[in-house]
Amino acid sequence: MREYLKFYIGGQWVDPVADRTFEVINPATEAAAGKVALGSAADVDAAVAAAQEAFPSWSQTSVADRLDLFGAIGAEYQKRTGDLAAALTEEMGAPSALAGGFQVDLVLGHLQKATEVLQNYRFEDQQGATLIVKEPIGVCGLITPWNWPMALISVKVFPALATGCTMILKPSERSPFTGQIFTEVLDAAGVPAGVFNLVQGDGPSVGVPLASHPGVDMISFTGSTRAGIDIARNAAPTVKRVAQELGGKGPNIILDDEDFATNVGQGVADMMGNSGQTCSAPSRMLVPTARMEEAVSAARAATEGVTVGDPTGEVAIGPVVAGSQWDRIQALIQKGIDEGATVVAGGPGRPDGLEKGFYVKPTVFAGVTNDMTIARQEIFGPVLTIIGYDSIDEAIDIANDTEYGLSGFVAGRDLDQARAIARRLRAGSIAINGGFDFASPFGGYKKSGNGREWGEAGFDEYLEVKGIQGYAPDAAQA
Template identity: 75%
Template sequence: MREYAKFYIDGQWTDPAGAGTFEVVNPATEEVCGKVALGSAADVDRAVAAARRAFPGWSTTTGEERVEVLQNVLDVYQKRAGDLAAALTEEMGAPAALAGGFQVGLGAGHLSTAIAVLKDFVFEEQRGATLVVKEPIGVCGLITPWNWPMNQMAVKVFPALATGCTMVLKPSEKSPFTGQVFAEILDAAGVPAGVFNLVQGDGPGVGVPLAGHADVDMISFTGSTRAGIDIARNAAPTVKRVTQELGGKSPNIVLDDEAFAENVGKGVANMMGNSGQTCSAPSRMLVPAARMDEAIAIAREAASGITVGDPQGDFVMGPVVSEAQFEKIQALIQKGIDEGATLVAGGPGRPDGLEKGYYVKPTVFARVTNDMAVAREEIFGPVVTILGYDSVDHAVEIANDTEYGLAGYVAGADLEKARTVARRIRAGWVAINDAFDFACPFGGYKKSGNGREWGEFGFHDYLETKGILGYVPEAASSG
């Protein structure tokens, strides 16, 4: 049983202002596996004050000094990788191979990328007589979700550190263990007191006062679109910068060519990763209508190969994160059936042999139309919907017929054709044939948010741009 009763504020593990606690449930066993302290507005005030005090010193460090600190963080991170993986499996049910592999690996990859970017980042540029300066925005409130904890903490904390900002991190109360280990890593790496602060808690107790705090200059939030709207409203009176990475209902256009069968199978497998709990997951598979029967047969076989079970074992999928998430997914699966979609694989209830734990069957719906709930709502579970298209133009039209625009996918043997289709998808991140790049900008159009994370692009939202006119005498600048 894990018990985390203190917050990390001003370089110290300190008692919370109140006595509230939150019980963390292991989704594989449905049993309480830990308790964490619940923060309040008073805790936010203390953490923000510490970050404000630390800002003048940290913001004036050199890039080289910050590189050294980040390199120290990477060294400690790698040593604690096993602890992070164990926490992930326990708190959110990520299979051990996924937790210790891609989940923890994403954090290390983003940190290494931030170090590389910082070494060459241009913070000052002379344009004629004017000096254009990129300066850290100030104190940042960082609010992260439970589904990819290390990825989301990494893409916020590391760019903030690299650009000279100070911060207060609020992890999700559903996955708080990794946040505690992460704070221990930054402390052991020698991040100066007050630069990084951690306050655990829920949205009303910590998220709301953090978003509305007058001494917070920026909020970076990842989560649902509904919660993102609330964050923006709370932040509006203080006119702070708000960046958001929100929901998604991403299209996966499978082109009609010799790679069709392979790409349909891959599309199903990719959707089931992390139990479907990925905002950028390829949840809407678009296939040529004339090949729908073929796609159904391939998808059924692919889904049958997705093993589900104890995340400590050798299974592809573990449980979803909570009872509430389980019930939401079950309701949407039933809605798909009620709306007349063809159930190809999976369906309501737990997989056979699993009587306990929030396990969901790998589910595939076919002959879906884009007006059905399963095609429009973010299910956030292992459910893929297959829609038919008559032409590439029709596929693009369906792909863009959504209020979301976080990600898109194009799969096909003809690279030039795939490139043309990718350009037409209205989303911030479009992958051709499952390509991956830590340096690629990640973020959404429409109700999927604003701002960009990852690589160099992740630095920009943490910077203010200042123009100093007359910095160089006119004669010197023209000579």
């Protein structure tokens, strides 16, 4: 049983103002995995004060000093990867191979990319008689979700540190263990007091006070669209910057070529990973209507190969994060059936032999039209919908017919065609044949949010732009 009952404020581990705790449930066993302190507005006040005090000095540090800190963070993080992987499995059910692999390794990739960007980033640029200066925005509130907890913390903390900001992190109360260990990493690496602060808690008790706090200059939030709207409302009276990465309903357009069956199978694997709990997942597979039967067969075969079970074992996917999430997924699966879609794999209930734990059958629906609930709403579970198209123009229309715009996917041999399609998709991140790049901006159109993370674009979010006029070159002034 883990117990994390202190917050990290001003470089010290301190007791919360109020004695409130939250029991963290292991989704594989439905038993308590530990408990964490729940913060309050008073804890937020203390953390903001510490961040404000640290800002004047940290904002003036050199790039060399920040790069040295990144090196120390990387060294300390490497020492804790095993601890972090175990915590991920306990708190949100990630299988050991995923937790100790991609979930943990993503942080190192983002750290390396942030280091490269910082080495070359232009914080000042002379444009004629004006000096364009990019300065740290100030104190940042960072609110992160439970589904990729380490990666989504890192893409906020690293650019905030690199640009000279100070910050308060509020991880999800459902995945607080990794946030606590990550804080221990930063402390061991020597992050100056007050530059980084941690307050655990839920949305109403910590998220709302953080978003509405007049001493916070920016909120960076990753989570549901519903919660993002609330964050924006709470932030509005103080006119702070709000950067959001929200929900998605990613279309995956499979082109009609000799790799068709292979691409359908890969699309299934990409959808089911992390138990489908990925906002950018390819949850709507679009296939030529003439090849629907082949698509269904390939998808069924691929889904039957997705092993589900105890995340400490050798399985492809574990449970979903909580009982409430399981209930919601089951309701949407039933909704798909009620609206006339055909279950070709999986379906309602737990997988055979798994009577305890929040396990969901990897599920594929065919006979789906884009107006069905399962094609409109983000399910956030291992559920794939297959939709037919009769032309590329129709595929693009279906892909863009959504209130979301976080991700899109195109799979096919004809790269010219795939690239042309990618340009027409209304989403912030498009992958052609599984493309992946830490330098690529990540973020959404429409109700998938605003702002960008990853790479150089992620730095821009944490900077204010100042124009200093009268900086004409000396020769021109003479």
